[in-house]
Amino acid sequence: MDSRVRALFLSTLILLQIGICINKVQRYNTNIDFLLHEAGGVTSAPKRDYSAEFPSLKPSSTTQQQSRTTQGLNIVTGTTPKPQSPKRDYVAPQQPTTKHDQKTTSPQQNITPSPATHSGPTVKPTLSPKRDYVAPQFPTLKPPQQNNRQTGNVKDLINFYDNFNNNNNNARKPSYSSILQGSSVGTTVKPSITPKVPSFSSVVGGSTKASSPTPTTPVHKPTVPNSGKNTPGTVPVLPSTIINNKNQGSASTIATDAELQAISEELLKKDTNNAARHVTINFQEKTSSSTKEDKAPQPLLTVASEAWNIPTIQKFLPLLDNYERDTLVNEYVTSQERTEENAFMDAIMSTTVIRHLMNFLKEKGKVPPDPAKQRDFLKQLWFGLYSRGKGKISSSGFEHVFVSELKNGEVSGLHNWIYFSKEEAANRVNYLGYLKYVQLNDKGVVIKLHFNQQGVDKPVDSMFIGTSPELEIALYTLCFVTREGDDCRLKLANQDVNILTHNFRYRSKNYIGSAFPQI
Structure with missing residues (x-):
C-alpha cells in the first residue's frame, strides 16, 4: 500500500512539473526572450554568451532587489521588462559617478532605455545623455574678466596696451600706440646709461658737442621705407648693382x-x-x-x-x-x-x-x-x-x-x-x-x-x-x-x-x- 501511494505521488508530481514546463514554454514569447534574459527571467538563453564581451558592473543590493521584484511581476503578468543597454554597461567605467551622484540619483534616472519593440529579437537602446559629457578631457580656459572685448585686429591690440595698468599711476609704461606715434607725453622712460657713439661725419666735421641721450625725452628715429636704394641698416650689394x-x-x-x-x-x-x-x-x-x-x-x-x-x-x-x-x-x-x-x-x-x-x-x-x-x-x-x-x-x-x-x-x-x-x-x-x-x-x-x-x-x-x-x-x-x-x-x-x-x-x-x- 505504501509503495503504490508513493508511486502515485511521484507520477502526479512529474505530471505537475511537466505541465508547469509546458505552461512556461507557451507563456514565453521568443521575440522578447533576450529582454527576459536581461531582466533575469531566463538563465540559459543562448544569446547570453554574446553579452560576455560586455561585462557589466556589479549592481548594488537595492538594484538587485528591484530587479528581482520586477522579474517576478513580469513573469506573472507577462509585461515587457525595461532592458539596460549592454553597451551602456561597458562604457560606464569611463564615466564613474561620484558619491554625491549615487545619493541623489537612482539607477533608473541615470539610464533611460528605449521602449522594446516586438518586431525582432534585437533592441537598439538609447545611450544616456551623460555619455556626451567628455568636456573634462578638454578643459576650457576662463576668459579674462578685465577685458571682455573681442580681439582679432591691430586696433584692438593697441587699445589693450593703452588700457593696460590704467590705474597704476606710479610708473605707467609707454603705450604701444604712443611709441608708433612718437609721443612721450604722460610716460616715464628710464634713461639709458649707454652713451651714444658719435658718428663718423660728426668726428671728421670737427663737431665738439658731446652726444649724450636726453634722460627725460626719448628720441624716436623715423623709419625710412626701403625703396631699393642703399640706406643705413640695409645690407648693401656688391658692385654688380x-x-x-x-x-x-x-x-x-x-x-x-x-x-x-x-x-x-x-x-x-x-x-x-x-x-x-x-x-x-x-x-x-x-x-x-x-x-x-x-x-x-x-x-x-x-x-x-x-x-x-x-x-x-x-x-x-x-x-x-x-x-x-x-x-x-x-x-x-x-x-x-x-x-x-x-x-x-x-x-x-x-x-x-x-x-x-x-x-x-x-x-x-x-x-x-x-x-x-x-x-x-x-x-x-x-x-x-x-x-x-x-x-x-x-x-x-x-x-x-x-x-x-x-x-x-x-x-x-x-x-x-x-x-x-x-x-x-x-x-x-x-x-x-x-x-x-x-x-x-x-x-x-x-x-x-x-x-x-x-x-x-x-x-x-x-x-x-x-x-x-x-x-x-x-x-x-x-x-x-x-x-x-x-x-x-x-x-x-x-x-x-x-x-x-x-x-x-x-x-x-x-x-x-x-x-x-x-x-
Whole structure:
C-alpha cells in the first residue's frame, strides 16, 4: 500500500512539473526572450554568451532587489521588462559617478532605455545623455574678466596696451600706440646709461658737442621705407648693382663735399706705407700736350731700394707683369696670378687706410659690415675682368689704372708711379716733360705729364707719385662709389685735388673703367 501511494505521488508530481514546463514554454514569447534574459527571467538563453564581451558592473543590493521584484511581476503578468543597454554597461567605467551622484540619483534616472519593440529579437537602446559629457578631457580656459572685448585686429591690440595698468599711476609704461606715434607725453622712460657713439661725419666735421641721450625725452628715429636704394641698416650689394648714386638716397647716405675732403685728408695722414721719402723727382722743363719735343732728357723718377721693401709695395710688384696690354687679346688668369692678387688684397685690407675707408662707406650704407664681404666688394671692383671690344675678355680696372693698355694703337690708362718707374728703368717709357704738378708736402706729388710708351705717344696723363697702392685704391674707390662720372673734390695736404672715375658696365655688372687725379 505504501509503495503504490508513493508511486502515485511521484507520477502526479512529474505530471505537475511537466505541465508547469509546458505552461512556461507557451507563456514565453521568443521575440522578447533576450529582454527576459536581461531582466533575469531566463538563465540559459543562448544569446547570453554574446553579452560576455560586455561585462557589466556589479549592481548594488537595492538594484538587485528591484530587479528581482520586477522579474517576478513580469513573469506573472507577462509585461515587457525595461532592458539596460549592454553597451551602456561597458562604457560606464569611463564615466564613474561620484558619491554625491549615487545619493541623489537612482539607477533608473541615470539610464533611460528605449521602449522594446516586438518586431525582432534585437533592441537598439538609447545611450544616456551623460555619455556626451567628455568636456573634462578638454578643459576650457576662463576668459579674462578685465577685458571682455573681442580681439582679432591691430586696433584692438593697441587699445589693450593703452588700457593696460590704467590705474597704476606710479610708473605707467609707454603705450604701444604712443611709441608708433612718437609721443612721450604722460610716460616715464628710464634713461639709458649707454652713451651714444658719435658718428663718423660728426668726428671728421670737427663737431665738439658731446652726444649724450636726453634722460627725460626719448628720441624716436623715423623709419625710412626701403625703396631699393642703399640706406643705413640695409645690407648693401656688391658692385654688380652699383650705379650712379651721387644724387640718390637719404641725406645720411649722401657724402657731402665737406665729408669727402675730411676723409681724404684722414686717409693721407694714415698712409703709413707712403714712399715719398724714397723717391726723387726730376721735373725738368715744362711742356704741352701738342708738342712731341722731348723737354726732359733725364728720367722723371729715381727710386731708392728701400721703397720696394714696403709691405704693400712688395705685394704690388708681382702684379705688374700679369697682363696683356693689347685689349684685343684675352686675359688668362693663372693660379699663380690669382695667388698674387689674393696676397695683395690681404695686404691692403689689413691697413688702416682701407679700414678707415670701409668704416666710412659702411656708415653711408655703401658696403656690407662684414669685412670678408668688403674684401669681395673691393676685389670684384678692381680685378673683375670685362671686354673693351670685340668680345675679348681682356681688361680690368686694376690693369687700366695701375698698369697700361694699348687700345686702337693708343696708350690707355697708366696712372701709377710704381709701374711708370719700372717701365722708365727698362727704357720702355720716355718722359717728355710736365704740364703741371702739385706738392703734397712730404707725402708726395700729383703730376700732369706728357710721355710716350714704346714709341706710342700719350699727350696728357696724370698720376700720384710717392703714395702707397692702398691710398690710391682708397681714393679712387671713394670717388667711384660717391661721385662716379662726376667731379670728386678732395683735400690732400690742404691742396685741392679733383678725381674723376668712370664706370664700365659689362654683363649687368659695374666695374671701374678708369680713375685718375685732375689738377
